[in-house]
Amino acid sequence: MKNFNQYMLDKIKLRQQNFNLRELSFYNHLTDFASNDYLGIAKKYQTGSTGSRLISGNNLQIVALEKKFSNLTCFDASLFFNSGFQANVGLIPALADRNTTIFYDELIHASLRDGVRLSDAKNFPFKHNDLLHLSERLAKIEGKKIVVVEAVYSMDGDSPDLIELLKITKKHNASIIVDEAHSFGLVGENGLGLVNKLNLNKEILATIYPLGKAVGSSGCFVSGSNLMKDFLINFCRSFIYSTAPTKTVVKEVDIQLSELNSFNRRAEILSLKKYFLLNLRSDLNVVSGNESAIVSIFYSDTISLKKIEGLLFEKGLFVKAILHPTVKKGEERLRICIHAFNTINELDLLLKILNNKK
Numbered sequence: 001m002k003n004f005n006q007y008m009l010d011k012i013k014l015r016q017q018n019f020n021l022r023e024l025s026f027y028n029h030l031t032d033f034a035s036n037d038y039l040g041i042a043k044k045y046q047t048g049s050t051g052s053r054l055i056s057g058n059n060l061q062i063v064a065l066e067k068k069f070s071n072l073t074c075f076d077a078s079l080f081f082n083s084g085f086q087a088n089v090g091l092i093p094a095l096a097d098r099n100t101t102i103f104y105d106e107l108i109h110a111s112l113r114d115g116v117r118l119s120d121a122k123n124f125p126f127k128h129n130d131l132l133h134l135s136e137r138l139a140k141i142e143g144k145k146i147v148v149v150e151a152v153y154s155m156d157g158d159s160p161d162l163i164e165l166l167k168i169t170k171k172h173n174a175s176i177i178v179d180e181a182h183s184f185g186l187v188g189e190n191g192l193g194l195v196n197k198l199n200l201n202k203e204i205l206a207t208i209y210p211l212g213k214a215v216g217s218s219g220c221f222v223s224g225s226n227l228m229k230d231f232l233i234n235f236c237r238s239f240i241y242s243t244a245p246t247k248t249v250v251k252e253v254d255i256q257l258s259e260l261n262s263f264n265r266r267a268e269i270l271s272l273k274k275y276f277l278l279n280l281r282s283d284l285n286v287v288s289g290n291e292s293a294i295v296s297i298f299y300s301d302t303i304s305l306k307k308i309e310g311l312l313f314e315k316g317l318f319v320k321a322i323l324h325p326t327v328k329k330g331e332e333r334l335r336i337c338i339h340a341f342n343t344i345n346e347l348d349l350l351l352k353i354l355n356n357k358k
């Protein structure tokens with residue numbers, strides 16, 4: 001992480017020397033000749049942020065929320081984005097210049113892939129969760145290196161061995177970015193995700209927390225050091241050149257984050273999943289992880305997969321077939337998401353249909 005800290009520091013220092021360092025300020029007490037609230041509608045309803053955080057969109061509520069989230073997740077700093085997609089397509093190009101090489105798990109989410117594509121960095125995929133393959137690739141490349149992984153993969157529901165990954169990246173002088181979209185709210189005793197569970201907050205370059213999953217809202221925090229936050233405020237284009245989240249979203253996230261610490265709901269999901277897996281036909285090809293809510297069942301041909309999806313809809317069950325190109329050819333599947341609010345009766349109906357059909 002040392003070389004990225006130096007890289008970020010140098011770029012920030014240059015801005016300071018050139019008197020063009022960007023900082024988040026408050027101007028709400030001044031007569032407004034700067035915001036984009038042309039008709040005064042945001043002013044009337046006290047909702048819209050009226051502009052980028054760097055112009056008129058910064059406010060006390062969003063700053064307080066970022067602080068609250070950092071305290072909750074034990075990071076020095078967090079920056080709030082409108083969505084996970086927006087965070088990922090901005091974060092990666094900001095950090096990875098043409099002297100960087102990015103190594104990414106082949107199953108990372110489209111938003112991370114697009115972030116990699118938008119950057120000037122060279123990039124290489126490695127086989128899913130295959131740390132030996134990653135290690136071989138890292139050994140061949142010099143210079144600044146970033147490894148991009150998810151804490152729980154959205155399609156397979158499994159996780160990387162983050163402790164082993166950290167050992168490997170340290171050996172090869174690489175930094176890690178982790179996306180916690182499907183782990184936040186579920187993994188660890190307090191549901192704070194994998195990085196927190198393993199106490200790796202200081203070891204990860206940037207941790208991404210999209211809030212449209214277990215938090216049930218929208219928006220995304222990118223968490224890490226104060227330096228990383230200052231750097232993103234200056235160099236992350238999707239943050240700088242986009243209207244800040246509305247006050248309504250900020251309030252909603254604040255309220256819904258407080259629901260997170262529900263150990264019972266997490267336990268309920270795991271117990272329902274255990275029941276489901278225990279009663280599912282054993283000849284089906286299934287993947288899942290230890291602490292995720294996702295169970296995928298592979299079907300060898302798309303026609304029978306779509307048939308089962310149709311049958312489930314007919315019986316009132318909403319389960320989606322995931323097809324190529326969202327997943328690789330040959331890995332088409334039913335992706336089942338088990339919720340704390342699903343009942344044993346509902347699972348029994350799902351099991352009855354799945355166990356009867358191949």
Ligand SMILES: Cc1ncc(COP(=O)(O)O)c(C=O)c1O
Nearest residue numbers: 083084085109154179181210212
């Ligand atoms: C791993 C991962 N990262 C990022 C995103 C995008 O987050 P958002 O829906 O907030 O744009 C998703 C959404 O599915 C995701 O699965």
